Amino acid sequence: MLKRSFLLRVALLVGMTLGIAFGLPANDILGEVKFVGWSKTEKLAGVWIDGQYVGYLGELKGSKKLLLMPGEHDVAFKQSGYTDVTYHFALNPGEKYTIKVLMDRDPKAVYPTQTATVKIRVSPNRAGVFVDGIFAGHVDEFDGPGQAMLVGAGKHQIEIALPGYETFRTEVNLLPGQNFKLETDLFVAPA
DSSP states (O other): OHHHHHHHHHHHHHHHHHHHHHHOOSOSSSEEEEEEESSHHHHTOEEEETTEEEEEGGGSSGGGOEEEOSEEEEEEEEOTTBOOEEEEEEEOTTOEEEEEEOOOBOTTOOOOSSEEEEEEEEESTTOEEEETTEEEEEGGGSSSTTOOEEEESEEEEEEEEOTTBOOEEEEEEEOTTOEEEEEEEOOBOOO
């Protein structure tokens, strides 16, 4: 009798746990923000929410979707050679908000005449790459065969950043035509 009662309680507890785990309604507190990029340029653009770099547009979906507290937010999209795009919006609890992003070439962009090539291999390869404080792209754009970043010859500050990890910083002094390889792993930031 004790054994049967114990099994019944375990079955009831498991059933309740599964019911809670699979029967919960969608999140009623946080709002979800979805981004739609029209071209490769937009999909590779860096995304800042309320001044904090959070990743690049093309990755912020699925398990990496963006959930925010209700209230007013600012979002900025940045891509080298293009004008920044910014939006201000208010998000309600449980709301799904979609932002369509279209970027224009920056007519003021200046490109160097003497360049060096920088190949970057950093783990995780989703991290953002900043050259002299300006977003240049994410690591995955500069680490494969035939992929590299062109920068002007001379001194540059390079930062590799991703939320949840310690930022990597280095200074390089590149000669015209030089091929430079940067390899490192980002350390998880202390909790």
